Amino acid sequence: MLELRNITRTYELGGERAGVFGVSLAVAAGTVAALAGPSGSGKTTLLQVAGLLDVPDEGEVLLEGRLISNLPERERCALRLERLGFVFQSFNLVPVLDALENVMLPLQLAGRPEARERAEHLLARVGLADRRHHRPGQLSGGQQQRVAIARALANDPKVVLADEPTAALDHAHGEPLLDLMARLARETGAAFLIASHDPMVLDRADEVHRLRDGRLEAAP
Amino acid sequence: MILAHLAFRSVLRQRRRSLLTVAVLATGFLALALAGGFAQQTFQGLAEGAIRGGLGHVQILNPAALSGDEAQSLEHGLPEGEALAERLRRDPAVAEALPRIAFMGLLTEGARSVAFLGTGVDPEREARHMASLDQVADGAQAPGGAGSRWLSADPDAREVVLGTGLAASLKASVGSLLTLMATTRDGALNAVDVEVVGLQDLGLKELNDRSLAVSLATAAQLVEAGPARSQISVVLKRPEAAAAEAPRLAALAGKEAAALPWFERASFYRQVKLLYLAIFGFMGLVLALVVLLATANTLLMSVMERVRELGTLRALGLRPGQLLALLQWEGALLGLAGSAAGLALTLLLRAGLNALHLQLPPPPGTSHGYELNIHFVPMVYLVSFLGLQLVVQLSALAPGLKAARLRITDALRHV
Ligand SMILES: Nc1ncnc2c1ncn2[C@@H]1O[C@H](COP(=O)(O)OP(=O)(O)OP(=O)(O)O)[C@@H](O)[C@H]1O
Numbered sequence: 001m002l003e004l005r006n007i008t009r010t011y012e013l014g015g016e017r018a019g020v021f022g023v024s025l026a027v028a029a030g031t032v033a034a035l036a037g038p039s040g041s042g043k044t045t046l047l048q049v050a051g052l053l054d055v056p057d058e059g060e061v062l063l064e065g066r067l068i069s070n071l072p073e074r075e076r077c078a079l080r081l082e083r084l085g086f087v088f089q090s091f092n093l094v095p096v097l098d099a100l101e102n103v104m105l106p107l108q109l110a111g112r113p114e115a116r117e118r119a120e121h122l123l124a125r126v127g128l129a130d131r132r133h134h135r136p137g138q139l140s141g142g143q144q145q146r147v148a149i150a151r152a153l154a155n156d157p158k159v160v161l162a163d164e165p166t167a168a169l170d171h172a173h174g175e176p177l178l179d180l181m182a183r184l185a186r187e188t189g190a191a192f193l194i195a196s197h198d199p200m201v202l203d204r205a206d207e208v209h210r211l212r213d214g215r216l217e218a219a220p
Numbered sequence: 221m222i223l224a225h226l227a228f229r230s231v232l233r234q235r236r237r238s239l240l241t242v243a244v245l246a247t248g249f250l251a252l253a254l255a256g257g258f259a260q261q262t263f264q265g266l267a268e269g270a271i272r273g274g275l276g277h278v279q280i281l282n283p284a285a286l287s288g289d290e291a292q293s294l295e296h297g298l299p300e301g302e303a304l305a306e307r308l309r310r311d312p313a314v315a316e317a318l319p320r321i322a323f324m325g326l327l328t329e330g331a332r333s334v335a336f337l338g339t340g341v342d343p344e345r346e347a348r349h350m351a352s353l354d355q356v357a358d359g360a361q362a363p364g365g366a367g368s369r370w371l372s373a374d375p376d377a378r379e380v381v382l383g384t385g386l387a388a389s390l391k392a393s394v395g396s397l398l399t400l401m402a403t404t405r406d407g408a409l410n411a412v413d414v415e416v417v418g419l420q421d422l423g424l425k426e427l428n429d430r431s432l433a434v435s436l437a438t439a440a441q442l443v444e445a446g447p448a449r450s451q452i453s454v455v456l457k458r459p460e461a462a463a464a465e466a467p468r469l470a471a472l473a474g475k476e477a478a479a480l481p482w483f484e485r486a487s488f489y490r491q492v493k494l495l496y497l498a499i500f501g502f503m504g505l506v507l508a509l510v511v512l513l514a515t516a517n518t519l520l521m522s523v524m525e526r527v528r529e530l531g532t533l534r535a536l537g538l539r540p541g542q543l544l545a546l547l548q549w550e551g552a553l554l555g556l557a558g559s560a561a562g563l564a565l566t567l568l569l570r571a572g573l574n575a576l577h578l579q580l581p582p583p584p585g586t587s588h589g590y591e592l593n594i595h596f597v598p599m600v601y602l603v604s605f606l607g608l609q610l611v612v613q614l615s616a617l618a619p620g621l622k623a624a625r626l627r628i629t630d631a632l633r634h635v
């Protein structure tokens with residue numbers, strides 16, 4: 001489903017080169033892959049390249065076998081809207097919109113007429129049907145992240161990229177969230193790539209890729 | 221529409237800042253609407269003054285009269301002026317044609333003589349279309365006293381209406397007997413005895429000091445005009461058609477005559493208009509700059525505070541152009557709110573000021589003051605709104621570009 005080939009994206013930091021170097025990996029549809037590694041190992045950098053938020057210096061990103069990393073910005077935007085979903089560490093909901101409106105946003109941007117029904121359905125699936133008219137500020141962290149997951153799934157993406165989705169949550173809230181993502185991956189057929197060094201994540205992943213200093217470690 | 225909705229919510233989020241911006245915009249609208257209304261009202265007043273002061277809507281005259289002074293009365297006139305006026309009156313667009321004789325000379329009473337600028341007019345027709353009646357007797361305030369009246373229609377009457385200043389310099393009043401002296405068309409000296417029947421306040425001191433009006437018959441006798449006339453002031457049924465009708469009337473008048481719309485002959489009107497455009501144009505520019513900076517500042521702050529949110533929107537698939545549009549919407553909403561508040565403010569202030577019945581001093585060069593009365597001019601409000609909106613949309617451009625150019629990765633990292 002999602003395939004990264006030999007991705008290099010580097011930053012010059014005081015004479016030292018940081019980032020990711022020649023990383024290749026693939027995530028199959030309906031599975032959860034974890035991207036593990038200590039802080040600064042390049043997880044976010046890799047996810048941003050995979051999510052078309054950033055352009056690799058070298059290498060290719062393929063979605064359903066199609067090369068997408070060299071597309072013009074307009075098409076990258078369309079792909080992000082309709083084929084990719086993002087979940088961020090700090091939720092990043094739009095603060096002026098309530099839960100329902102946040103989930104409706106990508107649907108409306110894509111011009112889907114059934115935006116409201118689908119958003120309500122998605123909120124119900126993440127267990128927040130009764131909170132749909134709460135603004136992000138009125139929701140707990142765990143609830144906000146559930147809304148973010150519903151938003152990421154709004155347009156039926158092929159791939160969901162989550163950057164440390166549980167890092168801002170305690171164990172009690174993080175665990176059910178991970179179970180939810182694992183279940184949704186299976187139910188929707190989307191490929192989930194989750195960057196995290198949380199052992200809970202690694203336990204639930206179908207596959208674990210370990211980064212160190214921007215390079216993949218060989219599987220043990 | 222989702223962008224408009226998002227913009228609306230974002231504007232509401234920073235309530236105090238948005239309100240402040242709306243207040244600036246409303247004040248801008250108020251200033252524009254009041255200044256524009258004042259200018260518009262002045263133009264209207266001056267235009268009416270020029271038209272009803274004798275110009276009519278279209279002036280028919282000999283083109284040679286435009287280029288220089290006449291050595292003698294009617295030197296550059298319309299030789300068959302009376303017949304031409306009769307022909308013009310039959311034109312369907314024409315309400316009235318008023319032939320006039322312009323002449324200069326000396327007005328004497330005993331040993332005292334004063335130079336004058338005289339106009340011979342058709343007493344009856346003139347009174348129907350021009351301001352002469354108001355000038356002779358403006359309600360109870362007749363400048364020549366209760367006995368003051370306009371020229372009679374009797375062609376044998378030898379009467380004169382004097383500008384107030386002219387009357388004062390001769391110590392003449394209603395009932396005084398004076399002598400008009402002028403040169404005829406052939407250059408001979410001629411004189412006619414006239415009785416003062418009224419005094420006239422023409423609004424401008426310079427005119428009041430020099431002007432007098434007599435009947436066409438009196439003027440024709442004095443300068444031996446025969447059927448010749450100096451100009452014909454044409455009153456149109458549709459005043460706004462002056463420029464459009466002028467060429468047609470010129471053709472009707474024959475090749476020795478030109479037809480000019482009133483504003484080409486009203487130099488005072490044009491000067492004031494230019495002056496006002498310069499003053500208010502400059503004021504408008506300064507105002508636009510203030511509004512531009514205030515709105516741009518508000519929107520720029522709102523962009524800077526929302527860097528991560530804007531990055532998230534981009535990650536969700538919003539194109540750079542859509543962020544530009546988002547900021548345009550935010551500006552548009554601020555502008556709309558500002559204009560709406562400004563309109564309410566303007567109408568309130570207008571009602572309040574008009575209710576006070578303030579008496580204003582005479583404007584420079586004019587001879588009497590007037591009561592403040594701010595007209596309701598929807599066109600000015602519309603122009604103020606559109607101008608303001610344009611400035612606001614412009615001011616949203618820089619913040620919009622800033623948002624559109626954010627690098628997503630940097631924006632998402634932003635705290
Ligand atoms: N915009 C940038 N400019 C300079 N250096 C950067 C930039 N983004 C990332 N880096 C560097 O690239 C390396 C990888 O960073 P990255 O954020 O991908 O790590 P990470 O694994 O996500 O770390 P964390 O667990 O702390 O989120 C780090 O050394 C970081 O300093």
Ligand SMILES: [Mg+2]
Binds near residue numbers: 044163
């Ligand atoms: Mg990271």
